[in-house]
Amino acid sequence: MRAILKATLCLLGTVVLSQSPMSIVRAQQSTGKVYTVAERQPEFPGGKAALSRYLATNIKFPGSLMRQNANTGPVAAKFIVDVDGSVHDVRITTKPLTRENKKGMQEFMAAIVTAVEKMPRWRPGEVGGRPVAVFYTLPIEVNMQ
Known part of the structure; x- marks a missing residue:
């Protein structure tokens, strides 16, 4: 039995x-096929400095989290940069939400998704000299100073 x-x-x-x-x-x-690692990784137009400026301009940190002086912990946007450089399938990862900062963190995550979806086209990743879709992870750092 x-x-x-x-x-x-x-x-x-x-x-x-x-x-x-x-x-x-x-x-x-x-x-289609989505790579996690490409010979040449996708790149935001203007490079990392331009990407940092874009994120700082387009992601608004919620006032409720600022008033609480909340520590967001590690936050990352994960998305696909397609063969034409467009960005789609945006997902946000973060530490578990507490009751106190849940609403503010949801607003923050929604702002990140909106900003990432509105990004200009990236230079796509390449494998063998041909453009390919690449799954990209973008860490988001919050500096309250």
């Missing part, structure tokens, strides 16, 4: 695990 139960649990685990990657693969197939 235990052997049958173990076999059933193993089979269920295999079915569940095998279905998860398939849904990810299907999602990637609709947009």
Whole structure:
């Protein structure tokens, strides 16, 4: 009886695990292949200094977090820079939200998403001299000084 139960649990685990990657693969197939590392990484027009200026100008830090002197912790925007340099599929990662700063952090994350989605076209990443879509992670630092 235990052997049958173990076999059933193993089979269920295999079915569940095998279905998860398939849904990810299907999602990637609709947009084509997306690289995590490219021979030449995507670049914001004007380089890193221009990207920092763009973010500082376009991301407004919520007053509620500023009044609380809240520590946002590590925040990153993850997105795809497509073969034409357009940015899409923006996701924000952050530390778990507390009840006190939840509203302010949600406003902050929405501001980041809006700013990233409105970015000008990037120079796309390249592999073998050809433009490719690249999954890009952009850390966002908040300096309150």
